[in-house]
């Protein structure tokens with residue numbers, strides 16, 4: 001990873017006279033060529049951040065730098081930043097081709113000189129055949145591609161995408177995810193991708209920034225976000241989780257609320273420290289009762305069949321736990337059964 | 353499923369009698385309006401057209417008289433010209449107002465629209481009398497010109513200038529509403545998109561907002577033009593008698609000359625003119641469908 005390409009420093013924006021803190025980012029740096037997702041629930045400030053970078057929104061405080069240059073006095077049309085809007089924002093009075101030509105036209109290029117670029121951009125998104133149609137004659141997925149081609153065609157320094165696949169059905173969505181990744185790889189262009197779909201963020205991103213209440217709780221690789229969440233919010237927002245509270249008793253043991261004592265493999269705790277203890281459902285292993293003595297006594301309250309796997313709702317003592325089991329491991333376990341639940345302490349993550 | 357099967361399936365939900373008839377033929381709902389329009393509009397209109405060919409003698413006499421008379425041709429031309437001027441002025445005034453109201457939502461836009469609506473809801477006759485007061489000798493407009501050093505100030509009332517200005521004021525709100533209705537539907541994200549694609553705000557306006565607002569312009573221009581062609585009270589009360597509009601001519605033919613045939617012919621000519629305009633309008637309107645998603 002090279003040095004910072006896009007930099008936000010102390011950038012903040014509030015509404016209603018300071019009552020709503022829409023965005024407050026002490027520091028965010030993105031390297032050239034990175035694919036970074038902004039992930040967070042509705043109203044967490046993702047769009048605000050994107051619009052501030054694009055220049056449609058004036059930040060109250062702080063700085064935004066692109067390639068070392070402050071964007072403060074640069075109006076949107078001079079930033080050379082491509083934006084793909086959630087509702088595509090295609091010009092309805094122009095054909096597909098004219099839409100894609102638009103940014104080149106604004107840069108003073110003639111139609112004949114630009115034609116090869118237009119063709120290439122349309123080709124890249126697989127829409128060469130639709131050049132003469134109007135946006136309303138296209139499906140949602142096709143409109144999405146036109147919006148992408150219109151942004152790619154002028155070689156922006158940075159591409160911002162605001163939930164670009166939000167309106168598409170599941171299959172098309174997955175297809176477009178793959179295609180977006182491919183385009184990102186082929187062109188090496190820096191992309192910032194807003195989504196509230198954690199799976200999408202996990203599968204597509206080099207790094208994910210998890211937003212809540214206008215702040216970034218954590219930024220890191222999908223693995224870091226999933227396995228080593230920095231806050232309780234990140235742990236619960238990304239992936240399925242069991243979050244319990246625990247207190248250290250000695251260097252390598254934890255008293256977990258409702259579960260009793262638990263050994264740990266990452267020692268150097270100080271007694272009395274309190275933590276949120278993250279146990280991902282898939283690290284829990286179940287055995288029919290009576291086989292071995294390790295682990296915790298559990299009762300299967302319910303089991304939800306997902307085909308390849310089951311989500312098992314367990315009761316351990318007075319706690320509920322969620323476990324993910326492969327269907328092949330569920331052969332001898334039924335709701336109502338007693339069993340033993342066990343997990344490798346190496347996979348348990350402490351927050352706090 | 354065959355159509356018969358569908359009919360049977362639907363039939364299960366049908367009420368009997370009149371309700372059933374309505375259920376099967378919703379077009380029946382047009383009937384009351386159709387009867388009303390037939391009795392009070394189409395039949396009288398037919399009678400007027402009939403009269404234009406038969407009064408006082410059968411033939412094209414009334415039409416020949418109209419097109420042979422320099423005066424009535426001048427009046428027709430003046431009507432079209434006045435309507436055109438009023439339309440252009442109303443458009444020039446209304447476009448910025450509608451633009452602000454549609455693109456800068458908030459209390460300011462609401463107040464703006466309320467003012468426009470209030471002036472529109474005020475009765476035409478009341479507004480005409482208000483203009484008469486404003487333009488009268490010694491009235492506000494007159495005094496202002498005198499105050500600015502124009503002495504003696506020119507007569508304002510009973511001039512084409514006065515009636516044109518008054519008609520602009522009366523029809524501009526209509527134009528604002530027509531424009532506003534279309535502008536409100538223009539997605540603001542389109543202008544931001546244009547910005548991100550390299551368009552200055554001015555170019556974004558010219559290349560995106562303006563073309564997308566043309567359906568509103570076409571609606572407004574057509575409506576205002578057609579309405580203005582038929583204006584009667586305002587040009588009669590504050591306009592110049594020398595620059596009569598066609599409704600004035602029709603009234604004159606009826607009231608002073610008791611020439612029912614001639615008046616009918618003038619009316620039919622006005623109607624045909626208006627219908628011709630309307631057909632041009634609807635052919636342009638088809639193009640607009642391509643733009644709306």
Ligand SMILES: Nc1ncnc2c1ncn2[C@@H]1O[C@H](COP(=O)(O)OP(=O)(O)OP(=O)(O)O)[C@@H](O)[C@H]1O
Nearest residue numbers: 015016020022041042043044045046047048049196
């Ligand atoms: N123009 C505005 N006036 C007042 N508050 C606003 C305005 N725009 C955004 N906000 C507030 O700022 C916060 C962040 O909004 P933002 O649109 O950035 O959220 P988001 O993360 O994009 O959410 P979503 O996933 O729903 O799009 C929200 O609380 C929102 O209500």
Ligand SMILES: [Mg+2]
Nearest residue numbers: 046047048162
């Ligand atoms: Mg948003």
